[in-house]
Amino acid sequence: MDLQQSWQGASEGTRSRIDFVRNVYLWLMGGFAVAALGALSAPFVAMALVPVAGSFLGWVLFGIQFGTLMFASSVSRRKPLNKVAYGLFTFVSGVIAGIVALVIAQGAGFMPVFMAFGLTGVVFMTLTVTAFVSKKDFSFLRNFVIVGITVMFFGSLAAAIFHLETFRLIISGVAVIACSAKLLWDTSAMLRTNDFGDPAGFALALFVSLYNIFISLMNLLGGRRR
Template identity: 30%
Template sequence: MQDRTVAHSPAGIEVVGTNKVLKNTYMLLAMTLAFSAFTAFLARGAAPLNPWVFLGGFIGLSFLAQMLANSAWGLLAVFGFTGFVGYAIGPLIGALTQSSVGSELVMQALGGTAVIFLGLSAYAITTKKDFSFLAGFITAGAIVLLLGVVAVLVFKMPALHLALSAGFMLFSSALILFQTGQIVNGGERNYILATITLYASIYNLFISLLHILMALSGDD
């Protein structure tokens, strides 16, 4: 009788709601990551996308998925976005895995990404800290990094590219803490929006770490 009362109390309902959003987010995230891996596999022998096409597609499809997050088309938009990203990085992964050194770099980037994401997520979930104070940093960081991406595409500066990769790793780590904290503390109740944010963070972590490893190995 006591357990039933707690479950129907406002605090109990809030906990149930939080757990549901967290569960749905990680389920959808796992599915979209698997779908991205599948489309990357299909594109392993394709010609690389033009960087401007990729940038436009990444931003456009992510915004579309966010706009449709509260409708029945939200899930389809999420898979469209993540499938596009997977297809876009397929040629790079395919080229790297042609050699043992490249395959090792990919595995190191995947492992590092997994460790960072799982570690930060576990920290945010177990401590239940409020990371709302990162909102300003994330907003400013997004603007600076977007300008940095444009600068790299225009001026082709390897040093700036490396610095940008490091910046994206820091930005993505902050975004993972912020978004997970929002879910845990009841600030995010739309698991589609949460999935988009976490997926983009994982992608940026992986590709940035891969670029840094390639630069250090002399393959960049």
């Protein structure tokens, strides 16, 4: 009887974990869909904001994106507010990605954009499969990720403020490595967690990493020719 109860408990736990992982990826796919809408509307959003923001358009969008990210993080467990917050963040991120893609395409064509998109997909699939197949705990990457993202954040701000083009490309390389490590860490954490109540939070973390990888790869592939 005890053995049967243990088996049933393990089976239910496995089903709960499968449902949780499926929900995380459904949230992530939804975020991609909303971001695609944001990217398609990027020219219209830019035209609407340029008369107001002028040369500070980039900083305004960054401020909005950071604000919506904090909002989405803080309400990830609160239904249905988490859907609204997640949608806002992914839409704004899509708008920014669309504007960056258009700027790069003006100087280098759309090939760097398509290559960055494809490479981001390759990174996502490779690291996801690695986490699923190996079943390892990648939490040992924590310190590396924290240092890498700190360098990425403040380095990007410095490059933007002082117009340091070469330094910006270096920071983009750091971002690809750091966010790839975070993607692996977050996927591992998703597979090992016993808290199944926050699929939106895990999807948000995965989306942010993939977004930064995509933007950084576009900068690396098309930045020198912009």
